[in-house]
Amino acid sequence: MLAVLVPLPVVLPLIGAGITLMLSGRRRGQTAVTVITLAIVLAIDLVLLFGVDARGTQVVAVGGWELPFGIALAVDRLSAVMLVVSAIVTLLVLLYAVGQEMADTANETPVSVFNPTYLILCAGVAAAFIAGDLFNLYVGFEMLLGASYVLLTLGATAQRIRAGVTYIVISLVSSLIFLMGIGLVYAATGTVNIAQLSVRIGELPPDIQMILHITLLIAFGIKAAVFPLAFWLPDSYPTAPAPVTAVFAGLLTKVGIYAIIRTETVLFAESNLRTPLLVVAALTMLVGILGAVAQSEIKRLLSFTLISHIGYMIFGVAMGTVEGLTAAIFYTVHHIIVQTALFLAIGLVEQRNGTTSIRKLGGLAVLAPGLSLLFFIPALNLAGIPPFSGFIGKAALFQAGFETRDWLIFVLIGAGALTSLLTLYVIGKTWNLAFWRDPDDTEEPTPELVEEFEERKEAVADGRSWRSTQTMPRTMIGSATVMVAVSVLVTVFAGNLWDISARAAENLRSPSTYVSSVLGEEDGS
Amino acid sequence: MTTSFVMLLAMGVMFACGLYLMLDRSLTRVLLGFLLMGNAVNMLIILTAGPPGRPPLTDGENLTTDGMNDPLPHALVLTAIVITFALSAFLLAMIYRSWRLVRNENLEDDIEDVRIALAKGRGSGDEAGTSGEYDDTEFGDEAQTPIAGALDLDEDGSPVERRAEDRAEDRAEARAEGGSDTGAEARAGSRRTDSGEPGSREAGSDEPGAADRRTDSDQTGRDT
DSSP states (O other), X not given: OGGGGTTHHHHHHHHHHHHHHHTTTOHHHHHHHHHHHHHHHXXXXXXXXXXXXXXXXXXXXXXXXXXXXXXXXXXXXXXXXXXXXXXXHHHHHHHHHHHHHHHOTTOSSOHHHHHHHHHHXXXXXXXXXXXXXXXXXXXXXXXXXXXXXXXXXXXXXXXXXHHHHHHHHHHHHHHHHHHHHHHHHHHHHSOOBHHHHHHHHHHSOHHHHHXXXXXXXXXXXHHHTOXXXXXXXXXXXXXXXXXXXXHIIIIIHHHHHHHHHHIXXXXXXXXXXXXXXXXXXXXHHHHXXXXXXXXXXXXXXXXXXXXXXXXXXXXXXXXXXXXXXXXXXXXXHHHHHHHHHHHHHHHHHHHHHSOOBTTTOOOHHHHOHHHHHHHHHHHHHHHTOTTSHHHHHHHHHHHHHHHHOOHHHHHHHHHHHHXXXXXXXXXXXXXXXXXXXXXXXXXXXXXXXXHHHHHHHHHHHTTOOOOOSXXXXXXXXXXXXXXXXXXXXXXXXXXXXXXXXXXXXHHHHSHHHHHHHHHOSSOOX | OOOOHHHHHHHHHHHHHHHHHHTSSBHHHHHHHHXXXXXXXXXXXXXXXXXXXXXXXXXXXXXXXXXXXXXXHHHHHHHXXXXXXXHHHHHHHHHHHHHHHHSOOBOOOOHHHHHHHHHHOHHHHHHHOOTTTOOOOSSOSSOSSOOTTOOOXXXXXXXXXXXXXXXXXXXXXXXXXXXXXXXXXXHHHXXXXXXXXXXXXXXXXXXXXXXXXXXXXXXXXXXX
């Protein structure tokens, strides 16, 4: 019965996209359809999560074709968790985008395209998460990438086109490599069904396994922005509209991480690339955060921290133990939510002051205390300050690392701790410069900010109460606040999240459960 | 599994040419490279179906699979072709848009990267900003047989403007030798005025030739 729900997270947004396209020009109607669709998807995902957790992996054979010949859609605990998180993020970011849209009516973005494209992006993300065969995973990736190309170049200004070119060409190359990997896998095994592959790849000679493994990892590594393949990210993400950057930064790289987790556990359980992956993880963490140290544009700076923290997830996956995987899944969930919250908060700063450069911003902590709090909480969370989930995730990773008693992993723990400290440095620098500093002391002072700051100073000196005349759209503030609240809730319910991540990781570590539930040889558990 | 060597060779050549073209800075060549590589990958998948010349269907009477081609790769390839087709259409539209916007279909340098390089000193700033010198485009540069009254698509503007820009650069250099960082920035800016990016605004405003270049380059004919 539960299996009926499996295709819906893909089907509903696609139907919604069709309807919103027909409603083009009627902004209210479009918005209503999009919000309702995403809310329903969130409800379905929640049902799926609890159902899958209680009753085991749910599988649908598309069109009733018998598996393994038909196309399989499978939701196990990992997919269910990712589906729920992505639904939360997409819904909140959409509300934020609606708020921004209403705020700047004379916007350069063609409104009628945004909603359908956004829904297709959601459908693509969901399709990648529920794909039960490698080719469907590719199709899911193409859906979300195709939509992301349009979203990134919305309005087609010179700057966005420039950034879009980097992003699109790199994504196209990674898709080609993925497709090539699928071709090679099919040539070697004669199937693209993930469950069947899990068995057949194990029977291949080790060198062929290695080639297939590396091809797929490179393809997913580009999408996940892992160190030597990550340079496209800080060039392209920051130029997009704030909500688009938020959803990209939160979700898209994590779809790559999800694919890497699947590759490392279900597909290539035998083949061992752990050492190179660990090295790559360490380099991703360090190079990413050092890049962030050098930046002065907050959006770019956050893009670099995004790369750097991808390293933690790769670290967890590469450890190969159940604890490592659990920590990686937990960290992925935490990072999706925190990174999105941060970008939404910075989007508010940009909306308020028209810039996100720490060379121009100043005094925000007194001028906009609420907004500063919205930035401050997820920022501390990202840096891993106790008691937030960032701290829990990192501590869990390091603990899992200590249990392996391997010197390379000890080195990685050191790199991870250093990265965490450097993140704190970067966050501290941003806070000091953009939020605490007198706007007059900045390198390139913004006249509006300076004036506002002076007004406030006078008001305080006279003993009057002072309120900023700058008004922010309520929907934007509201959705950003809810996003920050969700990030705090992740900390509050960290125990439950940890438990379900642990069960998901156990499932993944014993691929036979996945195989048997998809192919139905025994009763899935 | 045996496959035809000629097909493998063709696939390899397509991969090589595609990769070479994709490394170019001109977007049209990148698109051509993408198409070549996409087709090379499609060919790879087709080759997994089995030796060429066999049907992917049975005749309906003899239901064994002997002598039959594997039909699944054909299905996969059809999907892949459709996706490649859609994406190349999008890419083409974007290249056209890029050319309409900045009269340039080469990939530009990132402003922030150039700024960081400039902060370290002029030498590395020059290294970082390469797009100014890079002048290799599919859409008409110095035409072999100039048409009278044709649009001047040259990135550097008309010869008159180029001389004006040289003078502006000399001035900027003289300022930079005075020891200030702003000189170096103005120099980088003056090279990039065509692109209409924010970084160029403050630099462009103090040199007369650059400010009205955009309108000029659309109207001036070639005088060579």
